[in-house]
């Protein structure tokens with residue numbers, strides 16, 4: 001469904017996408033995680049044909065997306081702060097949604113507007129942040145595009161609306177499987193939905209992995225320096241803090257029973273690092289290797 005090979009892209013002389021490779025052939029939900037400025041939005045623009053690549057190849061449903069109406073018909077990209085007309089209310093947005101999306105599902109659109117309790121006549125530009133996100137979700141899901149890309153789809157949503165979004169997304173995908181890409185800074189908000197996660201760091205995809213596998217990574221050890229040092233000689237240390245004779249380290253490994261056993265034997269504490277903390281350390285780590 002999507003295939004990127006050695007894709008690069010620059011704004012002027014600033015290369016913001018570097019040698020990106022990504023292949024997904026199944027209609028799944030992908031989380032795209034990266035820190036500020038990593039290149040998420042640019043990558044989504046390349047996938048949806050809003051910008052053209054400088055090098056490499058990009059294929060979306062077998063087509064090059066840029067300047068390609070046929071390809072554009074199979075992709076919906078709902079960007080953060082989507083530029084709806086200042087004059088539009090929900091009903092206008094739905095009318096245009098129906099006009100521009102050949103798979104448009106008006107029943108689903110109506111259902112989602114009700115679910116999110118959106119006022120139909122109020123101008124979208126007067127919506128709160130969360131409500132703006134909700135109308136973007138409505139258009140994104142009701143488009144029923146084979147490939148739907150949503151930028152920060154939980155932005156501004158309260159816990160109840162996040163739950164509504166998750167249920168609506170899973171239920172429509174169960175009916176009509178399609179590839180969904182959700183970008184985020186906060187992995188915990190979408191990790192339960194995503195089958196795979198792509199990590200973009202310093203303008204390239206550095207990991208593309210099953211969420212369940214990724215969630216197992218990140219081991220935190222704390223205790224005496226003497227006991228910990230020998231255990232981590234050949235490990236990739238992502239973070240280290242020292243306090244006198246005590247140290248705490250995060251290492252880039254799978255949180256396994258083996259680690260629990262080693263920690264017990266050495267009399268130190270071992271914990272699984274939350275995924276968001278692991279991703280931050282993984283993408284900020286600078287040669288901390290080995291104490």
Ligand SMILES: Nc1ncnc2c1ncn2[C@@H]1O[C@H](COP(=O)(O)OP(=O)(O)OP(=O)(O)O)[C@@H](O)[C@H]1O
Nearest residue numbers: 011014016034035036037038039040041042043185
């Ligand atoms: N229109 C533009 N012109 C020039 N540079 C741009 C433009 N848009 C983005 N950039 C630059 O490209 C890089 C990647 O930006 P991008 O918006 O893709 O990152 P992002 O991961 O979406 O960031 P954030 O999470 O902060 O939204 C940044 O260095 C940014 O300054």
